Amino acid sequence: MAERDILICWPVSRSGSMVPGSLTSKCSKCGEPVWLSPSSLLLLHDTPGMDIQCVECGRKQMISQPGEVRRPTPAQLDEIREYLKGAGR
């Protein structure tokens, strides 16, 4: 079976981590509503068929089936930097 890429998303129920311009989607495992940041949308567009999972399900999957963890894309790093800047205010 081909390995599917997993896009790990932050659950909507956890506050304080939404990137402006994000859309919501659902975890494919538990159905938890999650944020899809603009960089994640870009990644989904470039990589069709990615599995969207919340951080909890993504973590469990990584423990049960360790695979290659991709480095964040430049767009994702920009969002993280913006978030950290905002958090310091």
Ligand SMILES: [Zn+2]
């Ligand atoms: Zn989940």
